[in-house]
Amino acid sequence: MIDYVRSGKSDSSNPSDNAVSGADSFSPTVEVSIDELLSADSPRLFGEDISHVRALAESTAVIPPIVVHRASMRVVDGMHRLRAARMRNLDKIEVKFFDGTPEEAFLLAIQMNLARGLPLSLAEREAAARRVIASFPHWSDRAIAARTGLAARTVSAIRKRSTVESSQLNARIGLDGKVRPVDLVEGRLRASDVIAAHPDASLRTVARKAGVSVGTARDVRQRLSRGESPIPAGLRPATHAKTTSAVTQVVAPPRVEQVPCSGDTAGVWAQLSKDPSLRFTDAGRALLRWLSFAAMVPEERHSMLNAVPGHSVEAVRVLAERCAEMWSLCADELRKRGQASA
Incomplete structure (x- = not known):
């Protein structure tokens, strides 16, 4: 035998x-x-x-x-x-x-x-x-x-x-025995969702939860911190819009999922404050600080107004009106951007 x-x-x-x-x-x-x-x-x-x-x-x-x-x-x-x-x-x-x-x-x-x-x-x-x-x-x-x-x-x-x-x-x-997603776009989108939900999570935690490599998690976080899309241009689907020209093709901008906006201004601000695109940039953090005043409850507003001394009422009123005008212009510009991307 x-x-x-x-x-x-x-x-x-x-x-x-x-x-x-x-x-x-x-x-x-x-x-x-x-x-x-x-x-x-x-x-x-x-x-x-x-x-x-x-x-x-x-x-x-x-x-x-x-x-x-x-x-x-x-x-x-x-x-x-x-x-x-x-x-x-x-x-x-x-x-x-x-x-x-x-x-x-x-x-x-x-x-x-x-x-x-x-x-x-x-x-x-x-x-x-x-x-x-x-x-x-x-x-x-x-x-x-x-x-x-x-x-x-x-x-x-x-x-x-x-x-x-x-x-x-x-x-x-892969050859190294590690599991990686086939759809790289989906993996990056999952990583961006994890970062948005857990902005302080380590890269290894993000990578594990999203099923991507640590290098991809790092790149996604850096892109979000710069206010960019988590998906590089080379990985984005090429969606072309029809034009009157037979030669020129215009790439349609990707539709952006908007943050839900309700009457609860404090809730909207709290949701925006978790956005890594805003949290991890200087301009984004400055915007969040300015928007935090819009999220004040009525009691806080009355408390601040009561703190204005009598001799400064007119000066504060003028600044408040100018701020209101500036925010109105910002709102108009953002409204146009939203309509263009719809």
Whole structure:
């Protein structure tokens, strides 16, 4: 009875786990009857190169061990060597057994073919990537590219053409094993919501709650502090408005969600005071200080007016009227801005 136990098992959910490609992933070398072995589930589209098989068969060198998937007895790596052994009329061949899922075995076959032996063609690598995407849809483009010998952009294009991936996936696992959102815009919007609700939260807390990296959380906070959109221009959807010109296209400004405004001025001011776009800029903080006077309750207003000495009543009245005019102009300008963005 053959004893073949794999010394370490990989976690196929995590592309940062390299157990499937390490030397300690296989059993000790054993001799196995050639008749027990099945053809490989290979990434090669056109089978073995017969000239390479003949060259191996005619060589006097000892045939190195092949890798076989334990559960199915299919060859993972070494079909050229197996056929060469048959040409030599050998009954047995040295084998290292791999214990894993069929999907892991195929992934290992790709990696071993890329690492040595006859190179895989571009068509073969792209076909392999399609299978890996179907087996591991939660892996990032970079993680799959690293396993298939392709560029991440090529994997991304293959993924877009594929109909296998579930539309429910909203995050993928990268080469480093970290989970990141697929929709970068949604992640940034979640981060901005977290910052608005918890302006004093640490970057790590924001990143964890929003499901983004710490670097993205930092960038979102810095953008909000400058009064900018949390979404960089390159990530914003290109919404074009129709114009009378056949050549010129005007990008419609994004619709801004307005802060609800009720008759409760104190409540509106309290909501505005939590806005990071105002809290984290000098101009925003100055505006909040000015608006805080509008949020006064009647008792506070009467108390302030009673504090005005008789000889300063006229001066305070003039300043109050001028402030009222200034706020009226501000209100008119903001009303026009609101109508333009509606």
